[in-house]
Amino acid sequence: MELFPFLTLDSFIRDPLTHEFMRKALLMSSLVAAVCGFLSSYLTLKGWALMGDAVSHSVMPGVVVAYALGLPFSLGAFIFGVGSVALIGFIKQKSRVKEDTVIGLVFTGFFALGIVLVSKIKSNIDLHSILFGSPLGISLSDVKQTIFISLLVVILLSIFRKDLMLYCFDPRHAKTVGINVFFLHYLLLTCLSLAAVVGLQSVGIILVVAMLITPGATAYLLTDKFDNMTIISVLSAIISSLIGIYISFWFDLETGGSIVLAQTFIFLFAFLFAPRYGIFKLKKLFAGYK
Amino acid sequence: MESINYQNFRIDAENICVDYNGKVALYDANLRLKPGQICGLVGMNGAGKTTFFNALTGFVNISKGKIRINGESVRSAQKDQTIAYVPQNEGIDSQFPVSVWDVVMMGRYGSMNIFRCPRESDVQAVKDAIERVDLTDHLSTPIANLSGGQRKRTFLARAIAQRASILLLDEPFSGVDIRTEKLISELFIQFKNEGKTILLSTHDMIHVREFCDLVLLINKTVVAYGETSEVFTPENITTTFGGISPDFLFGPES
The missing domain is CATH 3.40.50.300 (P-loop containing nucleotide triphosphate hydrolases)
Structure with a gap:
């Protein structure tokens, strides 16, 4: 393989677009990234990174069972995603085991169940594509499902944008002024499960948590305004997806891994050079010394 | 009786x-x-x-x-x-990306429509509340950049904007x-x-x-x-x- 298989930047961008599967992959992954990026600002501010990890792993058996029964896999994933959270809450309340332990215990249990089920249920389930994603091989029914779920999550988050922000910031105040905190809690969990479902098509179950936390963390370093944080998070997620897919196309790399790596690099860049919160604080460098 | x-x-x-x-x-x-x-x-x-x-x-x-x-x-x-609740400074995430204005506006959420779109009266209530706690110069300051006292006043302003008759x-x-x-x-x-x-x-x-x-x-x-x-x-x-x-x-x- 030659090091630079493309000739110009123009051909770098245009050539892949001549393939139908690449156009579809770029579009669908951008959509998925936008949804996960939108949710990401709430999850990082709420401190639900581990919860995101748990839910995304726990959907595994749901996906397998749904495939086996011929149901939409989003349905199975959703049931197991929410179920895992309910189980975490139940065990935490009824035992003296600490919360992070319970979370780790429950989601690995679900994940293991999923893997065992895959080996037992002989069907055409591709374990590799569930674990690592397959944005290049996405089927038409998956496309429809992904678009439907993505729109649903975006609409829900848009309607309750400010309430969810308040819920993350000060749930006690929300409750005091008559806002239904219980509803918001489960709304956020529902969106998390749904986002995990669409996200796993892009990058797979193992890495989907990155889609749910990295864009938010990057945006958090770059702004002090909530709305800007959401916008930056969505944009950085989309850009990472595009970069990841292009890179994986030209250099024949695993697509899901490439997308997440692109996100990680953008985060590292913000971590080092963010104007206010970066290690090198670019603003100060530009301003020079007194 | x-x-x-x-x-x-x-x-x-x-x-x-x-x-x-x-x-x-x-x-x-x-x-x-x-x-x-x-x-x-x-x-x-x-x-x-x-x-x-x-x-x-x-x-x-x-x-x-x-x-x-x-x-x-x-x-x-x-x-x-x-009822309005004014939390302890330790009770809130001081790094949350919101400004003084945003926080005080939260005092109005309960009386707004579902999209929480501020009306003219909400904007006025927030302005008045911020003025009463003497933070008018810091309207758009992120709470992360406030001192402990200023942050406390921000949350007091939220309670004022809420027009609650009971303050905790x-x-x-x-x-x-x-x-x-x-x-x-x-x-x-x-x-x-x-x-x-x-x-x-x-x-x-x-x-x-x-x-x-x-x-x-x-x-x-x-x-x-x-x-x-x-x-x-x-x-x-x-x-x-x-x-x-x-x-x-x-x-x-x-």
């Missing part, structure tokens, strides 16, 4: 109990406050002060007893924006500068004259004597309750703090 007119009481908590998964945090607690009264809530850490606040705001459910706010349930008090303040004087302390004391006098009811928790005995008409001493349950001059005695305080003498707590001269 004489019956108690509950409407006269802003807060009427009767024999309330709160437990978390079987662990009792508060039991048989009573409190009655009228409009214009300022009451100090005094107790050790873990004595149930925050639990008491949580019960009044409906953030936790009481397992026994009854709470009436203006003669109505806590639920309808929430809907009517009757968790340690309003802890970690604030002299200027903020002075401003808060002035606001208390204004609130009292406006007929608001205030319940504040504090560690500082001097503040209790200075501002509070009434004092509620608690240690999982009510140790003593009444006029500050009568109830706030060294004996009662000693009992509240589990036998530690008040001399040790706030100096022999007081």
